[in-house]
Amino acid sequence: MRGLPFVFGLSSSSVRTSHLPPAAAISRRTLAVLLAVCLSGGAVSAAGGPAVSASSAIIVDARSGQVLWSKNATVRRPMASTTKVMTALLALELGNLDDVVTVPAGVEQIPEMSFHLIPGEKLTLRQLLYAVMVRSANDAAVVVARHIGGTEEHFVELMNLRARQLGLEDTQFRNPNGLHVEGHYSTAADLARLAREAISTPGFNEFCSTRSIVIERPMSQDRLLRNTARFLRDYPGADGIKTGYTRQAGRCFIGSATVNGWRVITVVLNSVDAGADTRALMDYAFARFAPRTLAKAGDIHSRVRVAGGDPEELPLAVDSDLVVCVPRTGGEVKKLVELRKLEPPLNRGDRVGDLVVEVDGRPVQRVALVAADDVQPRRSRNPLFLAVLSSFPAGYVYLRRSRNGG
Structure with missing residues (x-):
């Protein structure tokens, strides 16, 4: 399709064509990176942002990843024990919470915050993750790293591989606990993306929201685990996620709260x-913004004409729920349709473009548009064939029916 396509039902939207690669050629990682770049570069920011002492900070919608405000969010910094979000994520993805793990020798020498594990002690992976x-x-x-990865070194390789899969291009792990070492770093933006992946993983929310828990340990009296994050106890709706501190990293925290169903x-x-x-x-986010549902998965957003297609009109459906966060004081919401070159055949569910949402002129969300019907190439009728066929009685009937749409 050349130039602007003919589009039905887009009075509140704009349309633009782009030479996007075929759906099969776009990897999940590439899509994640493209979306992250789009969102991080289009933070919706109201005048008079929150006053924070942190060198880097970010606020994101947990569901979509839309950035509501940020400060130096892509600057690489040591991230201390927020590292453990990745450790827990891999344990949940690759391990079995009921596995019984024997504590190996040497762990009693690991410095700073500990569960005072005893070599030979047996705990379940679930109990260890609560400690983490x-x-x-x-x-x-x-101990979790060695159980999942075989060795601590191999587990760190898995951490970095998972980071690449998530599009965390400014993150590098050197250990599973966040103790300071050169080359161990992340960014506020990357940690927000990691947190979004983690909270969507079954089981993670239970661990990250627990205020305190008693672990049964026959070999030790150290059984009470208490979360040191006062935010979890004091903030209404607080439900995570992870503290962190080293002298080099300063005080770090990945926070999460859900108010009126919005996380x-x-x-x-x-x-x-x-x-x-x-x-x-959190106060800034909940006071200044509100989520707005623009479309549900499967909703027909618009219709386009496919040259040479049968049928010629193709309905476009939104592939997933489209929810954006808009300023409570009001904001101009604009939907832009980006279409690929449309040529039949097209099958129901084929990705044919994207729906990009802008708030006050800045892109904040992107969802796929898919074909809601099949479109086959229109069969052409050769004029010479029809002329010959019309010289016969049966051909005459066929030709008359063809011309009359029969």
């Missing part, structure tokens, strides 16, 4: 007071 996420136990993180994720790195910063970010 609630107390932020460094020794438990290493928001925040990240602060190198903060003077991570709890106060997180509360300020």
Whole structure:
């Protein structure tokens, strides 16, 4: 299709064509990176953003990843124990929570925050993950890593591979617990994306929202795990996610809260007071923005003509729910349709373009548009064939029917 396509029902939208590659040629990783770039570059920011002490910070809609506000969100920094979100994610994806894990020798020498694990002690992977996420136990993180990866080194390789799969291009792991080492870093934007993946993983929300829990340990009296994040106890709707601190990283926190069914994720790195910063970010998000559903998965958004197609008119459906966050004071919402070159045949479900939503002129969300019907090439009738056929009685009947649409 050349030039602007003929589009029905787009009075509230704009249309533009682009030479996007075929759907099969776009990998999940590429789509994730493209979407991340689109959203991070189009943060919706109201005047007078939140005052935070953190060197880097970000607010995102947990469902879509839409950035509501950010500060130095793509600057690489050490991230301390927020690292453990990736450790827990891999454990949930690759392990069995009921696995019984024997604590290996040497873990008692791992410094700083620990669960005081005893070599030879047996705990389930579930118990170890509570220690990792609630107390932020460094020794438990290493035991989990060795159980899942065979060795700590191989587990770190898995961490970095998973980071690449998620499009975390500014993240590099050197250990599973976040203890400071050169070359171990991330960004507020990457950690927000990681958190979104983690909370969508079955089981993770239970670990990241637990305030306290008692772990049965026959070999130890150290059984009570208590989350040190006051945000979890004090903020209405708080449901995660992970604290972090080293001298080099400063105070770090990935926060999450759900109010009236809307979940928001925040990240602060190198903060003077991570709890106060997180509360300020959450207050800003819930006071200034509200989610708005523009379309449900399967809704017909528009119709286009496909040259040489049968039928010629193709309805376009939204592939997934389209929800955007808009300023409560009002914002101009505009929908832009980006179409690929449309040529038959097209099958129901084929990706034929994208629906891009702009708020106040900045792109904040992108969803796929798919064919809602099949379109086959229109069969042409050769004029010479029809002329010969018309010289016969049967051909005459065929020709008359053809011309009359029969």
